[in-house]
Amino acid sequence: MELTGAQILIHFLEDEGVEHIWGYPGGAALPIYDALDTDAKELKHILVRHEQAAVHAADGYARSTGKPGVVLVTSGPGATNTVTGIATAHMDSTPLIVITGQVATDMIGLDAFQEVDTVGITRPIVKHNFLVKDVNDLAMTLKKAFYIATTGRPGPVVIDIPKDVQNATSTYEYPQEVELRSYLPVVKGHTGQIKKAVEMMLSAERPIFYTGGGVIMGEGSEELVKLVKSLGYPITQTLMGLGAFPADDKQNIGMLGMHGTYEANLAMHHCDVLIAIGSRFDDRVTGNIAKFCPTAKIIHVDIDPASISKNVVVDIPIVGPVQQVVQEMNTQLAKLNKKPDAVALQAWWSQIDEWRNVDCLKYDTTGSKIKPQAAVQAVWEVTKGDAYVTADVGQHQMFAAQYYTFNKPRRWINSGGLGTMGFGLPAAMGVQMAYPDATVLCITGEGSIQMNIQELSTCMQYGLPIKVVCLNNGFLGMVRQWQEFFYDRRYSMSYMDSLPNFVKLAEAYGHVGVRIDDPKTMKKQLEEAFALKDRFVFIDIITDQQENVYPMIPAGAGQNEMILV
Template sequence: MQQETKTVELTGAEIFVRCLQEEGADLIFGYPGGSVLHIYDALYRQDKVKHILVRHEQGAVHAAEGFAKSTGKPGVVLVTSGPGATNAVTGIADAYMDSVPMVVFTGQVPTSLIGNDAFQEVDTVGITRPCVKHNFLVKDVKDLATTIKKAFYVATTGRPGPVVVDIPKDITAARCEFSYPKSIKMRSYNPTVKGHSGQIRKAVDLILSAKQPMLYTGGGVILGNAAKSLTELTRLLNYPITNTLMGLGGYPASDRQFLGMLGMHGTYEANMAMHHADVLIAIGARFDDRVTGNIEKFCPHARIVHVDVDPASISKNVKVDVPIVGQVDPVLKAMIKEIKAGEARPDQEALAKWWKQIDEWRAMDCLKYDKTSELIKPQHVLETLWRLTKGDAFVCSDVGQHQMWTAQFYGFDKPNRWINSGGLGTMGFGLPAAIGTQIAHPDETVVCVTGEASIQMCIQELSTALQYHLPIKVVALNNRYMGMVRQWQEFFYQGRYAMSYMDALPDFVQLAEAYGHVGMRIEQPGDVEGAIQEALKMKDRLVFMDFVTDQSENVYPMVPAGAGQNEMILL
């Protein structure tokens, strides 16, 4: 570890702020409280690090996720001890499931009181341990700068993830000489970067021998900044490609080779191609149960290549034939080089047959819906949104039917524009995530697609959006049901809609206006386009569009839990 030579004596709180400046973390999301008052005072006395005040700590973490997912930079959060920390836990768990690079600073009671059940004391390190990549409790102000350096290093390298740094109040008042380490080495943490060249050669041989190949790529492509290399490899091979929910935007959705999303609500062609593939090329994906369906029936004919930065993701759920541990981008680049240098080429005859088969599956038009309905169809809203924003908006989604429809109908041609809670499936994610995204991209169109149930889980953040003048466009698909719960109850519980009806809903137009925003209620299919156009024209206002949609609409196709990928329920 190299130390800078010049040193000055500072308080822990000042050291904290200086560390953020050194890391280039000029934007943090947080909420003050007793244990972090010294830190807030130090923030007040400088102007390099900007602090965004949320209305609930969960919102701070989701906003930091939106910031991180849309920029690729780590999100930074600051909350107080006790309830500040516990409120942040849902967001931290969400970031852990989706491998979001993030550092969360939590205040803690003074070291002399730890373990005494002091006011606003919780064992933050203990509570967050199972849902962080790593966490630290700082016990000496002399360790603060090094710990913060380690936290950013661990959060952003290898498979990214959230790191919690718990800082007792007395540490922020104590003084010591400040110097920020330029680099850090940890003997117990050395993530792999380059893939093994022998494995890459083996993978290329297998890939080029395929008759019915399929590329299946996930969030690792987005996190690993590998969309360009993936596009190059896929075009070079002329193989079909599907993206997971987290991987959307990793390959241009408008391209002919793209078969749409796969999995529980994936397209017919993507799931059928997976089922019939003889070689599966999995890149930065983790064979999640929402993707594989019944593991016994998953890709029964395929030999599998799997590229992932996390060795524990490989052969966890599905045994693979050629594993490659490494960062996705360098591995893909090495594969491209290997293919170009070699003689072997894909079997064009087999490929032509395979594409013909895929086009037949495509002709099923599995995403079709009733376009003549007198009720607003949610798919129609999202298709129109996609058309009017030219597929180029940042779209932050909540969790449920609207999330799946967005994944199906809003085609992303670029990475980092689709921001949703995939692994944890956290209702309430969308609005704060849109806040973080809009702050990171003040001049871009940022949309929050939500439902009347999800939006109410973090509705208080409408106030944050007003404070920072964030012109988010909220597209609420209001079907007066927790739609995905209702769909499962219709399919699997004989229509016993237990607790899935959203009774006593607020008037969202008035609610938006009460928060100082613009509200619209749209009830006719013919008004959808005009409303979205009008909202998009209001460049400096948050517009809440409350679309009253068809209550009975379901997300198709659907692979029921426990079924094989090819056993889809179709409309």
């Protein structure tokens, strides 16, 4: 079939099974937008209001479904506006395809209108990128891009397509197969290493599972639950890993790291065998590396060899897909017919329960101001703990992670690695497109929400019934907290004057706005807001300005050096 490059792109996306594409048109992408109009059958394009939001939306879609998110933008500013979104996806290993228009090949390098070196700019923040110079290579390049983005450790792939390549014609046939001699992702963990790991796990007296986003990305949740349950060991999950193991299970001892629970961080500090699965020993988790898990032997399962022994040298490295490796662990465990040391485990649990009794997440509930923690808990109750929750970045993100009990994978969607403010609302759009009937909410702050507030317009155009829960304390809360703790309460630039009236703002876009400022009416007002199933509701909750996120491990401290309330 003889098609233009632009048509080939649209046909390929449909043949690849892509349902949604988020984007924004412009000069160097016009042939593609024309082909979208003439050739697309099932493919649905969502017009955002800023290219950054397109990437976050595709990212939210990818994180909530496991399928790659697809973005289409023009050259120059269209491409540069995607950079924050791409870096966000890269840090959290989400599969994205970002298609950028480019000036015609004979104009490249001449500082043409809306020309930037997209491949050069995005190179350090992608898994791979391509500049397609020949229309005959287009279909295969697209196939390679999807293959690279979705296999191994997933990540974003950028495909830069010059305008003349979009207009040139070639015969199109969907490439069924793809092979890359230099890219062979590991599909199976080393059986001998897995066996050694299982033996080490069984020999443990003070074991702990420390699991991360890799379990969710690698669809390893079911096998993980089986393994953790059969061993009876405690499990702590990273910010990115929440939901892989049910939070309401007694074996779950909460999130770890900078704002992790007292029991999780102390259990990490005192453990003798650390079983790290799909987690990458991020500095927000480890605290001071020199003080990290001083008495532990470490097992580390990860799909990416470069993540192993990067920050912390481990004893048993296992490179492989989480699902397969943990499944093999379960099989070997069943075969061995050996039980963990019950007496030691009993003593370990008694110790953990003692730490648990400190109740590190307690907060004052007597005041007249709404506590952000109470707001998150109320949202949890109203949504029966069964919503898809996106977050922005800051205090509200930590409160959401701590107080919204995530029992299922892919329900908690936030920018963990890059920490991108402005991620939450567009990400929620992606989730809502994937699950039109689900309750999707974005927990945010009055600072973060303003970084992509223009998407209220997109939500109106596509009738997305997202609920925005804005924990409004009039401060860049996390900045304020650090200034209070570490900068002698000099609140430099963390106070936001001239906040908009969010209720009126939402209404201006045609949405519903609700303001909640009384703890007594909060629950009822939330119920009313969430009852508006088919409407976008902006819920502006005025919270206590002084509230901080506890516990906290200050930067540079060890995991056993927490600040409690």
